[in-house]
Amino acid sequence: MSCVEGEPCVEGRKRRRAVLALGLMAVIFLALSAVSFLDSRGQSVPNTVTYAGHEAVAGKRVFQAYNCMGCHTLVGNGAYFAPDLTGLYDKVGPAWLEAFLPSAGAWPTGAAVRVQLADSDVAAESGVATLDEYLAKYPAAAERIERRSSHASTMPNLPLTRSDVRALIAWLKYTSSMNTEGWPPVPRVDGIAVRRASLAAAASLPASAGIAASGSAASGSAASADAVPSEEARGESLARDFGCVACHAADARRLVGPGWGGLYGSSVPLADGSTVQADEAYLVESIRTPDAQVVAGFTPGSMVSYAEILDPEQIAAIVAYIRSLGENTR
Amino acid sequence: MIRIEYATQRLSLRFFMLMLVLFFFQTGFGLLLAAQHVDPALLAGVLNFNVIRAEHTNLAVLWILSGFIGTILFVGPLLSKRELAAPALIKFLFYALIAIVLWNVATQVLAQTGVAGWWHGEPLLQEGLEYLEAGRIADVVILIGFAILCYVVLRSFPPLSKWNEIHWGLGIGVVALTLVWIFGMFFVERLDLQEYFRWYVVHYWVEGVWEVIHISLVGFLLVLMFRADIKSVGYAVFWGISLVWLSGLIGNAHHYFWIGTPEFWQFWGSLFSALEPLPLIFCFWHIYLDAHQDGKPIRNMPAFAFLLGSVVLEQVGAGILGFTMTFALTNVWSHGTWVTLSHAHLALFGTFGMLGIAAAYYAVPIMRGVTGFDQRHGKLAFWLVFTSMLGLGFAFAIGGTVQVFTYRTLGLDWFGGDVAPAMQFAKLMAPLFGTLFTVGVCLLAYDLLTLGLTKPAPSARRAQETAAMAARAPSRWGRRLTGWEAGLWLLGLWVAGAVITLGLLSFNLPFVQQGHAALPYLMASIGYPGLFIVTLLFVWRFLSSLEARTHVDAGLPLATAAVAPSASG
Amino acid sequence: MAAAGPQGGLRLTGEGMNARRIIRLSIAILASGVSLALSWPYWRDFGFWPESRGMWIGYFVVGYVLAVYVFYAFLDSLGTLFEHDELERGADREDAP
Numbered sequence: 003m004s005c006v007e008g009e010p011c012v013e014g015r016k017r018r019r020a021v022l023a024l025g026l027m028a029v030i031f032l033a034l035s036a037v038s039f040l041d042s043r044g045q046s047v048p049n050t051v052t053y054a055g056h057e058a059v060a061g062k063r064v065f066q067a068y069n070c071m072g073c074h075t076l077v078g079n080g081a082y083f084a085p086d087l088t089g090l091y092d093k094v095g096p097a098w099l100e101a102f103l104p105s106a107g108a109w110p111t112g113a114a115v116r117v118q119l120a121d122s123d124v125a126a127e128s129g130v131a132t133l134d135e136y137l138a139k140y141p142a143a144a145e146r147i148e149r150r151s152s153h154a155s156t157m158p159n160l161p162l163t164r165s166d167v168r169a170l171i172a173w174l175k176y177t178s179s180m181n182t183e184g185w186p187p188v189p190r191v192d193g194i195a196v197r198r199a200s201l202a203a204a205a206s207l208p209a210s211a212g213i214a215a216s217g218s219a220a221s222g223s224a225a226s227a228d229a230v231p232s233e234e235a236r237g238e239s240l241a242r243d244f245g246c247v248a249c250h251a252a253d254a255r256r257l258v259g260p261g262w263g264g265l266y267g268s269s270v271p272l273a274d275g276s277t278v279q280a281d282e283a284y285l286v287e288s289i290r291t292p293d294a295q296v297v298a299g300f301t302p303g304s305m306v307s308y309a310e311i312l313d314p315e316q317i318a319a320i321v322a323y324i325r326s327l328g329e330n331t332r
Numbered sequence: 333m334i335r336i337e338y339a340t341q342r343l344s345l346r347f348f349m350l351m352l353v354l355f356f357f358q359t360g361f362g363l364l365l366a367a368q369h370v371d372p373a374l375l376a377g378v379l380n381f382n383v384i385r386a387e388h389t390n391l392a393v394l395w396i397l398s399g400f401i402g403t404i405l406f407v408g409p410l411l412s413k414r415e416l417a418a419p420a421l422i423k424f425l426f427y428a429l430i431a432i433v434l435w436n437v438a439t440q441v442l443a444q445t446g447v448a449g450w451w452h453g454e455p456l457l458q459e460g461l462e463y464l465e466a467g468r469i470a471d472v473v474i475l476i477g478f479a480i481l482c483y484v485v486l487r488s489f490p491p492l493s494k495w496n497e498i499h500w501g502l503g504i505g506v507v508a509l510t511l512v513w514i515f516g517m518f519f520v521e522r523l524d525l526q527e528y529f530r531w532y533v534v535h536y537w538v539e540g541v542w543e544v545i546h547i548s549l550v551g552f553l554l555v556l557m558f559r560a561d562i563k564s565v566g567y568a569v570f571w572g573i574s575l576v577w578l579s580g581l582i583g584n585a586h587h588y589f590w591i592g593t594p595e596f597w598q599f600w601g602s603l604f605s606a607l608e609p610l611p612l613i614f615c616f617w618h619i620y621l622d623a624h625q626d627g628k629p630i631r632n633m634p635a636f637a638f639l640l641g642s643v644v645l646e647q648v649g650a651g652i653l654g655f656t657m658t659f660a661l662t663n664v665w666s667h668g669t670w671v672t673l674s675h676a677h678l679a680l681f682g683t684f685g686m687l688g689i690a691a692a693y694y695a696v697p698i699m700r701g702v703t704g705f706d707q708r709h710g711k712l713a714f715w716l717v718f719t720s721m722l723g724l725g726f727a728f729a730i731g732g733t734v735q736v737f738t739y740r741t742l743g744l745d746w747f748g749g750d751v752a753p754a755m756q757f758a759k760l761m762a763p764l765f766g767t768l769f770t771v772g773v774c775l776l777a778y779d780l781l782t783l784g785l786t787k788p789a790p791s792a793r794r795a796q797e798t799a800a801m802a803a804r805a806p807s808r809w810g811r812r813l814t815g816w817e818a819g820l821w822l823l824g825l826w827v828a829g830a831v832i833t834l835g836l837l838s839f840n841l842p843f844v845q846q847g848h849a850a851l852p853y854l855m856a857s858i859g860y861p862g863l864f865i866v867t868l869l870f871v872w873r874f875l876s877s878l879e880a881r882t883h884v885d886a887g888l889p890l891a892t893a894a895v896a897p898s899a900s901g
Numbered sequence: 902m903a904a905a906g907p908q909g910g911l912r913l914t915g916e917g918m919n920a921r922r923i924i925r926l927s928i929a930i931l932a933s934g935v936s937l938a939l940s941w942p943y944w945r946d947f948g949f950w951p952e953s954r955g956m957w958i959g960y961f962v963v964g965y966v967l968a969v970y971v972f973y974a975f976l977d978s979l980g981t982l983f984e985h986d987e988l989e990r991g992a993d994r995e996d997a998p
Binding site: 017037039045064066075149161186193196 | 368369372373376377380381382383385386440443444445446447448450455458459460461462465521522523524525527528530570571574577578581582584585588589590591592593594595596597598600664665667668669670672673735738739740741742743744745746747748749750751752842845846847
Binding site: 560561571574575578595596598599604613621661 | 936937939940941942943956957960961964965967968970971972974975978979981982983985986988989990
């Protein structure tokens with residue numbers, strides 16, 4: 003068909019030429035692939051990266067097991083429901099991730115990040131000792147605390163264990179160290195300032211009445227909160243500010259640590275086999291020196307000491323809050 | 333053909349039915365995703381976004397495969413001129429497919445609690461890699477399923493010396509389908525290496541193997557529908573497949589821009605994926621020429637409408653939208669945003685999904701022995717899914733453009749507070765068009781499931797209809813579509829594509845990077861609606877020109893016989 | 902795209918064949934040039950290996966030649982597709998009474 007009578011048929015030759023070109027392309031593709039993963043290129047590899055004793059490869063397994071790629075992207079691949087995670091570790095630093103990951107449903111506060119810095123491993127990985135230094139070193143963490151810390155995030159709480167969290171951070175430390183050849187592009191402008199300017203411009207239009215109304219509603223609720231709060235209410239806000247709720251649920255569920263619901267007054271089995279009454283003294287002791295009496299089934303060192311972070315009055319308020327969550331119903 | 337010629341062709345019916353059921357559920361999951369984009373709290377903790385998305389993408393792959401298998405089984409005996417080998421194995425394949433679908437739907441939910449079923453370093457239950465979420469157990473069963481398909485196809489085909497190009501295309505297609513799948517069956521520690529091999533499966537499947545199967549099947553369906561000459565179709569199939577591989581082999585490099593692989597891939601990937609639309613343009617002209625070969629009326633309009641939809645959306649979704657974002661210069665912006673969703677939905681559903689539906693519309697009436705059927709449901713369903721899929725593509729593209737500016741140019745990475753609110757308009761459009769699409773899918777599934785079962789074909793009414801149509805003089809819109817006019821429509825599509833490409837390129841301009849979105853927004857709001865409206869009008873025009881053909885021999889049943897294969901050799 | 906439309910007769914003299922080949926080759930060279938321009942890594946440092954400019958020039962040359970070939974093969978086969986159409990149309994007309 004492709005050959006016309008009376009002319010020499012060249013179709014066979016054309017087809018052989020196409021197959022030949024294809025073969026040449028395959029050779030080029032394989033040769034380029036072979037040199038893409040040479041050590042001499044200096045690309046970061048996961049089996050050399052650790053974070054606080056956890057290996058990046060272990061973090062990859064956690065990352066895949068929770069299908070993180072089903073909402074986030076990594077090197078831009080995945081879903082587009084949540085931010086890209088490739089360079090996140092370098093931007094926000096390990097302490098912010100330590101504070102965020104155990105209870106991802108809410109954005110961490112500055113106090114919660116400071117609590118994490120009290121852990122010597124985290125401080126060593128961060129390379130700083132105090133929150134101020136941390137926020138100066140990781141401006142993206144400062145921005146998140148400033149803008150988001152009173153908001154709920156859209157990420158669900160995941161039942162990550164402490165070693166899951168650290169392995170994940172090790173994995174993100176590895177991805178941050180990768181050379182992704184110029185992606186994502188670096189913004190040339192302060193986006194928040196641009197956004198604020200455009201919002202201000204929009205606010206001068208009558209269409210923005212809704213925003214103004216919601217603003218006044220917010221200030222109204224703030225005013226009512228000024229009325230003298232009960233001790234339990236103060237404890238609740240402290241528990242949130244200092245990131246306690248990242249690991250302790252308000253009901254009996256186990257997140258990273260034991261749930262607080264019905265905890266007060268119950269008898270708690272300890273790791274050494276003995277049992278203790280979860281009274282006020284025990285709860286205060288557990289907040290100040292968590293490793294003194296570890297509950298059966300939990301590993302020592304999971305929680306930092308709050309002795310230097312909270313004063314006795316604050317601890318008392320938190321215990322009052324725990325008590326308000328139900329007594330001895332277990 | 334009015335009756336099937338070989339008994340084993342009937343085995344395809346169950347795969348078509350399964351395809352429709354899976355399609356329905358896949359659409360349902362998609363609608364849920366759109367709703368969660370609007371309200372992220374919806375079902376949070378019960379059925380998280382990542383689980384629903386895994387179900388949505390995996391079911392998409394599985395129903396498309398089910399449609400492919402159905403089509404291959406239906407045309408296999410015609411191509412071989414004998415019964416299919418091992419019908420018992422095909423029945424087993426069907427039940428295995430159902431089992432693996434149920435298994436995979438169930439195991440994906442485990443991602444919520446982080447259970448992957450690690451065993452000797454391999455995730456047995458689910459592995460949380462985009463498109464390859466299935467765990468190793470499912471992977472192995474799927475591999476066995478592919479092997480069965482290969483065995484059936486290759487054993488049924490005539491001896492190698494008698495193969496024409498369609499045999500070669502399908503033969504290579506099913507074997508490569510199986511081989512490429514193996515690259516996704518290993519846990520890889522390095523992220524760059526894992527992504528490198530993940531795209532072997534995803535890219536070489538979609539842009540290599542599936543495309544090869546698609547070209548072969550479209551070619552053969554054209555042979556069946558229009559009794560086109562098998563040798564010239566064979567020629568088109570050979571060059572279609574060759575161009576797919578000549579551009580797509582190195583074209584895979586467009587996935588290797590930013591995954592940690594070296595910079596030279598940016599050059600190779602950009603250059604060769606610029607060539608990737610060529611086989612699609614080739615295929616476009618192929619279907620145009622064959623459809624206009626004879627002036628005879630189309631007897632099965634829904635089947636042809638979906639076949640045309642497949643080739644046109646391949647051109648628009650894979651060809652044009654793929655082209656706009658395939659250069660490192662544009663991809664650096666579009667990568668990892670909703671812009672890519674627009675391309676993915678139109679290309680995957682359009683090209684491969686619509687082919688399966690077209691084949692079902694062609695094959696189901698024949699297998700059920702229906703001589704004439706009410707085609708209005710099918711035509712309405714086509715317009716519903718076609719229009720709403722273009723609408724979805726529009727929503728994704730506009731949302732993606734806003735996302736690129738907010739997320740990449742301004743560097744705002746708070747999705748809940750900055751990015752999602754900016755995209756709100758597009759996020760609301762998605763469930764809107766999604767609902768319309770779902771209505772179309774329900775109509776489509778209902779029509780095909782019950783076709784020829786519920787009522788005897790109202791042949792009297794059909795005769796009336798055709799008489800009425802024959803009496804109506806073709807309007808200007810329904811006049812014959814000449815090659816020049818088709819070329820102009822194609823040019824129109826590509827002009828819109830060029831506007832979109834320039835819009836994405838404009839993100840590189842310094843003043844856009846200073847926070848001025850007007851230019852890229854303007855280009856996107858001209859380019860995308862332009863592209864989709866021209867697409868819509870073109871398909872309308874194409875189908876009208878075929879509808880208006882005088883029904884001189886309307887008394888005859890559906891396409892008379894699959895005599896064409898006998899012309900091979 | 903339709904440059905090689907159905908107008909071209911089938912029985913071409915050697916001269917007509919050559920003219921067509923030159924047109925197709927020119928289109929292929931031009932289109933590949935545009936593709937190359939869009940693929941050129943302007944903003945990058947020609948990295949890996951940065952010390953080897955020669956390698957990059959090799960990429961550009963080989964890539965360009967292959968692109969010209971693919972474009973040419975595309976135009977050539979598309980032209981034949983239209984020729985087939987002409988032939989079959991002619992055959993249909995002969996078949997018709």
